[in-house]
Amino acid sequence: MRSAFSQYDSSGALRHLLTLDGLDKATLEEIFEIADSFAGVRDQTIKKVPLLRGKTLVMLFFEPSTRTRTTFEMAGKRLSADLVSLNLASSSTTKGETLLDTVRNIEAMDADMLIVRHKQSGAAHFIAENVREGVSVVNAGDGQHSHPTQALLDMFTIRKEKGPFEPLKVAVVGDILHSRVARSQIIALKTLGVDEVRLVGPKTLIPPELGALGVNIHHELKTGLDDVDVVMMLRLQHERMHSALLPSRKEYFDQYGLTTETLKYAKDDAIVMHPGPINRGVEIASDVADGPQSVILPQVTNGIAVRMAIISKVISSVGKS
Numbered sequence: 001m002r003s004a005f006s007q008y009d010s011s012g013a014l015r016h017l018l019t020l021d022g023l024d025k026a027t028l029e030e031i032f033e034i035a036d037s038f039a040g041v042r043d044q045t046i047k048k049v050p051l052l053r054g055k056t057l058v059m060l061f062f063e064p065s066t067r068t069r070t071t072f073e074m075a076g077k078r079l080s081a082d083l084v085s086l087n088l089a090s091s092s093t094t095k096g097e098t099l100l101d102t103v104r105n106i107e108a109m110d111a112d113m114l115i116v117r118h119k120q121s122g123a124a125h126f127i128a129e130n131v132r133e134g135v136s137v138v139n140a141g142d143g144q145h146s147h148p149t150q151a152l153l154d155m156f157t158i159r160k161e162k163g164p165f166e167p168l169k170v171a172v173v174g175d176i177l178h179s180r181v182a183r184s185q186i187i188a189l190k191t192l193g194v195d196e197v198r199l200v201g202p203k204t205l206i207p208p209e210l211g212a213l214g215v216n217i218h219h220e221l222k223t224g225l226d227d228v229d230v231v232m233m234l235r236l237q238h239e240r241m242h243s244a245l246l247p248s249r250k251e252y253f254d255q256y257g258l259t260t261e262t263l264k265y266a267k268d269d270a271i272v273m274h275p276g277p278i279n280r281g282v283e284i285a286s287d288v289a290d291g292p293q294s295v296i297l298p299q300v301t302n303g304i305a306v307r308m309a310i311i312s313k314v315i316s317s318v319g320k321s
């Protein structure tokens with residue numbers, strides 16, 4: 001169900017991308033098809049299409065990022081948009097300027113799209129509610145709430161590697177509690193109609209209320225991975241843990257670490273995914289992360305085409321109403 005503030009405009013076009021909640025299967029499939037059409041741009045001599053010439057995208061990253069920020073920048077450049085990245089460490093936010101004042105000033109520079117990462121859940125929604133007409137907002141990760149573009153590139157990768165979604169069993173393993181990626185992945189997997197979504201991890205890291213989303217919860221890796229097609233690993237987000245939720249990293253790895261041995265619980269041809277950054281030896285062994293079943297780096301590559309699709313779809317919606 002959509003909240004009072006909608007990411008759609010009055011004509012039903014997707015003006016912002018803040019969450020996958022409320023996006024239907026047809027919309028996700030449309031994004032994958034647009035991403036398919038952009039995937040070949042990386043093989044061109046000149047890795048560019050002239051689609052967004054004259055459009056200005058501004059990256060507002062209030063939290064660290066390697067993959068999301070860089071692939072958004074590459075996506076914007078491949079679409080021929082002008083890209084500006086605000087360096088928060090040297091910006092006037094360090095002098096006490098509010099988020100809203102920062103946004104108003106960026107708007108005054110004629111930005112067409114703001115791509116926002118923030119540690120507060122709801123920050124991208126707040127900005128979207130306050131930007132002027134003609135400006136779009138894309139959520140690049142807000143607190144523990146949502147990371148819609150990561151989930152879309154994950155789904156695009158599953159579609160590419162494993163074909164139709166309906167017969168698939170997918171396990172999401174690790175720190176679900178603090179993961180905005182897991183929340184977006186669950187919505188996307190359910191919308192796309194996979195056969196089964198399993199959440200696997202210690203009781204302290206899986207909120208039991210997530211069971212209401214139609215997922216199966218497992219606290220043992222062996223049963224959680226049994227016969228799955230896709231293993232999606234998650235990092236322990238120590239920076240968001242404010243109390244002792246785990247005995248020790250070693251015990252966590254012993255119980256939930258993905259190794260060549262524990263990967264055997266899954267189907268022989270299961271793929272291993274991780275949104276990154278990976279913590280080797282904490283949630284995943286190096287020989288699995290770098291092994292033949294891993295699609296962790298293809299996820300990153302796919303992220304460029306998927307973010308090109310998202311930017312172009314959202315920006316083309318503006319002004320249609």
Ligand code: CP
Pocket residue numbers: 064065066067068069141150275276277
């Ligand atoms: N997956 C992800 O969001 O990675 P970054 O934090 O490096 O952007």
